[in-house]
Amino acid sequence: MSNQSILRITRELSEIQRGSDLSLAVACRDIDVRHVRALIIGPPDTPYEFGFFEFTVKFTRDYPTKAPAVTAITTNSGRTRFNPNIYAGGRVCLSILGTWRGERGEEWSSAQGLESILISIQSLMSQNPYENEPGFEDAKSDYDKKNQEAYVAKIRHESLRISVIERLEDYLDIDQGKAPGVTVYNAEEDYQASAENAPFEPFKDLCKRRFLWYYESYIHSIDEEIEKHKDGERFEKMPFEGPGNTMEGTFQYSSLKKRIQTIYGKLNEESAAWAAEGLVSVEKETSIASNLQRQFEQIVEKYKKNDAVTLDLALVEKNPFVWQLVLFGRPMTNLDGGVFRVLINLSPKFPDVLPRVKFETPIFHHRVSSTGVLCYDATRKDDMRSHIEAIIEAIEEESPAYDPRTLVNLDAAKLFWGTADDKKMYNRRLRRSVQDSSEFS
Template sequence: MSNQSILRITRELGEIQRGSDLSLAVACRDIDVRQVRALIIGPPDTPYEFGFFEFAVKFTKEYPTKAPSVTAVTTNLGRTRFNPNIYAAGRVCLSILGTWRGERGEEWSSAQGLESILISIQSLMSSNPYENEPGFEDANSDYDKKNQEAYVAKIRHETLRISVIERLEDYLGIGQERVPGVTVHNVEEDYKNGTEKLFEPFKDLCKRRFLWYYESYLQSIEREAKRHKDGDRFEKMPFEGPGNSMDGTFQYSSLKERLQAVYEKLNEETLSWAIEGQTTVQKEMSIASNLQRQFEQIVENYKENNDSITLDLELVDKNPFVWQLVIFGRPMTNLDGGIFRIMIYLSPKFPNELPRIKFETPIFHHRISKNGVLCYNPTRKDDMKSHIESIIEAIEEESPAYDPRTLVNPEAAKLFWGTADDKKIYNRRLRRSVQDSADFC
């Protein structure tokens, strides 16, 4: 591969990694930028909502003249076709990739790149994927409408089961039965069988996002459980065939239990960082001294610039892996008079594993879940000052641009982005939680 091609790929990877799009992530091994892994977060208000869909992207030396090849990895070991254009064996049918005939102007050109490919794949994850199948674009008969609802229903179930719950169970070592005798060859199976070296670049990202979207997952399961009884079989679509379908039964009772088990295990893992951190301190490892130094620099910085915001920061039990942040709400804002205690848990693998933030003080806020998990996105992952600044920015911003991927409290989000009267209710509930905050400190 030419240096020019490698530079182009490296630049594109960097742009996506530095970008603000919370629905896309990419990674590669340092030894070969041609072999890229990509993660697409399922779009809100679709049956793919907040699912984790992974793809393997391979660039040839002809790039960007020639499009890379893309293979779906999230396929339930080759047993599940998540979309008419995303096959169980991993094939992704898109005109931009040259894997599907397209209209003039829809073919690949060197002006396009990795991000445009991922956005095109993401666009397949629509609210009505049934119409993605050729010949079904304008299907409006009663038969097709019934099929559309059935197709959406089973995709939603399998998105939760396969792309979210099973993925997190694998990460956390939570055992579950696997169907034996799978012979379909795909990338995911290669990695699990060890025929390729295991590469899991999105493990920490998926764990953090699971905590963000836990309440949305739970609400979806509880809502769909009222519509689909356990044991009811999935409807077969007219375009599905042997080895390239989505077969199974609804099992929402089991999914709820498994979802809750994942959540509890993640909380246990978070708390375990404190113990692991103390061990690194005793061993005088560099990560412990690095975090201690960052803590001291941040405290000194805020002492010198205390006009901008009032806060208190300390280590819990002198442990540089557990920080307690207390923020005092600024005057003339919705947080005025509030006192918010926030726990920051850091991993001994920081910054490869990012901090987990927990609001100990209850607050009604669209970016803070009912369980106190904050949705925030630091600009510099390895700099704890950037994390502190992003935490403050996330809770103080009063007129944010609408981004449903940041709305981790569904009830608060519905009010915040609802009618004018809804917004008034939101502000009243936020102010009430602010006024009550002193009782929890």
């Protein structure tokens, strides 16, 4: 592969990694940028909502003259077809990739790149994926409409089961007692990594943190669907599904709800365990323990000189892996008079594993889930000052741009982005939680 091609791929990877798109992620082993892993998070308001869909991208020596080869690996070990254009065997049919005959002008050109490929795949994950099947424009009968509804229903179920639940159970070593011959999702096996390589799981921490963000959405989706589909009800087969390239199974929402609650509990146990692991790291005088202690001291000094923000920052039991932030609401804002206690748990693997941030003081806010999990995104992942700034910004921003991927409190989001009267109700409930915060703390 030419140096020019390698530089092009490296630049594209860096641009996506530095970008603000919360639904795309890419990674590769340092030794080989030609083999890339990509993660697409299912778009909101679709049956793929907040699912974790992984792909391999293999660049040839001819890139960017020729498109890379893209393979879906979130396929339930080759048993589940998630879209008319995303096959169980991993084939992704897109004109931009040369794997589907499209209209003139839709074919690959060197002006396109990895991000445009991922966005094109993401566009397949629509509210009605049935429409991606050729001939859909003629599907107007009641029979076709029923098929479309049935197809959406089973994709929603399997997106939760395969792309979210089984992935997280695998990460957390939760044994669900799978029947013989049924394999838990394992991206590394699908990726066909060589035996001498260590497992490559670049999205493990990202998926765990996003699960905590979207936990309320997952539960809400299950509660809605469990009323529509009885446990044991079989999926309907679509006209375009064939042997070895289908989505078979039964609805089991009662089981999915229990499994998703177990995952949530395990993730909370994991972050709580970091405190004890951190103390061991302190005793061993590791570099990460010293680094976090130093960062803490520098941040405290910085905010002592900052009159614009009032906060207290402390280490819980002098442990540099457990920070407690007390944020005081700014005057003349909706947070005025509020006193909010925030717990920040850090892993000894920081910054490869990012902090888990949770509001201990209840607050009615579209960026804080009903269980206290804060949705925020730091610009510099390895800098705790950047994390503190991002936490404050997420809470204080009064006129954010609409982005459903950041709305982790469904009741608050519905009011905040609703009618004028809804917004007034949001402000009243936020103010009420602010007033209650001083008593809570």
